[in-house]
Amino acid sequence: MRKLIHFSMGFFALLLKFLSPLEAMICAVAAFLHNLYIFPFYGRRKIEKDFEKEKRYSAIVSYPAVVFFIILFSYLTNFKDIKMAMAVAASSWAVLSFGDSVAGFLGKILGGPRLLWNKEKTWAGSISFFIFSGLFSYPFFNYTLEKKIFDSDAKLLMLTLLCAFCCAVVESLSGQYDDNISFPFVAFSIFSLYSCFDFKGMKQSLFVFNLDNNLNAIFLFTLVSINFGFALVAYLKKWVDLKGFLFGLFLGFVVILSRGIKGYIVLILFFLIANFSTFYRKKLKEERGIEEENKGRRGIESVFSKGLAPMVFSFFSFEAFALCLSFYASDTVATEFGKTSQGKTFSLIELKEVAPGISGAVTLKGTFYGILSIFVFNLISLFDYNSHQINIKFFLISVVLVAMFFFIESIINDINKRIRVTSKVLIHIVLGFLLCAFSSAISCFAGSGS
Template identity: 25%
Template sequence: MTNETKRRIEHIVPVIFVFLLKYLNTWQALLFALAGILYGLFLSKIFVKGSFREHEMERCFSFGKLIYGVMVFALILLFHKKMYIVAGAWAIMSLGDGCSNLFGKTYGKKKLPWNPEKSWIGFIAFVFFGGLGAAILMWWVNLSPLQTPLPWHYLLITAFLTSFITAGVESLPLKIDDNITVPLAAGLFLYAATIVNWKHLSHAHNIFTAFSVNVAFGLLAYYVKTVNKSGLISGVVLGTIIYLCLGPGGFLILFTFFLLGSWSSRYKYTWKASHGVAQENKGKRSSKHVIAKGGVGLVMAVMALLTNTPEIYRAAFVAAFATATFDTISSELGQIYGKRPILITTMQPVPVGTDGAISVEGTILGILSAAFIGAEAYVLHVINLQSILIVIIASFVGTTVESILGATIERRKWISNEVVNFINISTGTIVSLFFAKICLS
């Protein structure tokens, strides 16, 4: 048995513990997940020898195995009142992702056109085994007297639809660990299914206008070489959905973020390149940048359309792009105008471009850019006046968390920059949701 096969089996086997969720209360389930985290840190290398990759042996633990337990813990913490969501997301992470790798590595000759590292057979295996496992385990956990009974056909349809969408997310060429993206996407979609009102689809904006506007701007961006082909396609899809959900106001927020980000990345590019801090490919955006920076905002736009509390998710949508703008501006312009960059964890001076470095000038410019996004959203009637402060606070918190991660684990190459960006924007969005629910409900 190969080391990678051992790793996949170890990834799948824990799904049997999902059956216990029917009998555990929240604290018991959290303690159980904590045991999984400790297993990933200390015991996996003892019980499943040969399942560690070379770079994992050097740091004595596997980030993927550790994050598996962390995500189960997070799912329980977030959805403990609807434990069947935990069961479904866990099943999709374990069975869907695990079987996708097993079948894909063995039989995956026909590759996906958007990701040559993934195969059609792996995609199909993900949807089938993830959907079937999620349906069975959601039904089982929902039998608990602590859960609100749901019809089996609802669970079946939701399970397979979630598995299909999550398989799509997993198949994207992202540098983000599947143990983060898969349970997060599955958990959020399963939760969204409980609060959306499909009748609100009638409020969506004109699809022809949405698509035409985005194709026009996308081709222009491609012509001036600010995006490549994958960035063009993913950007058009992202922008079209946002336009459908929030109209021209939401699209202009996205456009402003893209404009500021592209401009700041190219601003004094020669100087940045000479100092080794310039963005790759002359600042040209690809699909990984579009998804890492815009994926969370896309989800918030959809929720703003389909839920009965659009003002909360509109604020979160704006906060997502304000956080992304704050991060880009403070980094790209802070490298140029920052007089004394310091490491956020030690407050000691560091060279320009150091992961986790901040400067007074960069931070001020970041705050101003986030405030500009918030003010623009207010003028465009996307959010109210009160939400501007929420947007600024959320973007500051998110970017601060990103700097801490950059100074600690990103510097050690434990996670990629795309993961840090995703966590940064997710943090800002979550903070905005917290304050918006308090202030806007």
């Protein structure tokens, strides 16, 4: 029954074709209030899961809240084209309703082999998610945009397949009591790219290296070798484990292909800042019992959670790629420097002192160095070394944007520490994708996109 309700609610996304963003958000708020206050009187409790009753938290309530934010974010990133904004929202909503519900249903019915990284999920469920996300999101996008529902559109097809794949991966990760609050925002972030990049131009310059040129081929081989060397050193120095090494190696290779030496330098800058922060005053952290797990050795979860969004967006927007890494670097800097602070540690939610090392807590020292790292990282990565200039307006906007996400991440971690409905890995992934979406939109509007 619950999956059927989840599935059927998705057809309301078709109404976005006829509604303004404000009208649609009012409807979402009405649905939220209904599910929160009225639905319990005639059936919500009967279809809630046991953990929802224990936590006094319901995904039935979060569903319309997520729809509200999808519509809001779609409008903010496409406010110049309302039809486009609603198309992005409709397609993202379709992924939420149809991909998730069908995956849950078929995953249980078909059974079969379990995922290697999450034994609670099946390959049948994840493949079903991928297929049905694409089957519904593509026509929903076109319908809302007043095109033929299966109108041939190579750019939309590419984004649909990318979205379905990324969302299937994110949905399959462990530690999610409510996956409504994760993959739908990934879907929005990817579909929001539709109006921000030129697909024909992207096809022509998908890879920055023209391998017909021998010098380019040698340069590419050199960069790939350097990437392998960096990754190997990180593994031998026990900065990452084997899985972290393999994903980091792959991430570096993708960035080299998509952004060349400039992108790779930005990636290495992130790695150096994050690694230095992790081992900064390590003995003091050990004495306080708040050092990073596995003696600072980063595993696949850490590397993947801070590598997926930059890797995906590296093909679409250098600015989004760079600002996402800036955000992740500032988060690591603030956390690791904050652990060594002699001052007080505060909760931004409770506005009171808490124990050092608590998830979501902040210190003046950590916050200062986190903001400083944003400023320095953005300055280095956004500076045009050919013209020896920087777009001051976009630079200042980028610092403010990343700083906003910097504080939002602390607040969300603080809230999640209490209700525990998702994991830090998922929080990092979702915020990374959202930051990339807003960065791409701003760079597009500001005329600094690349």
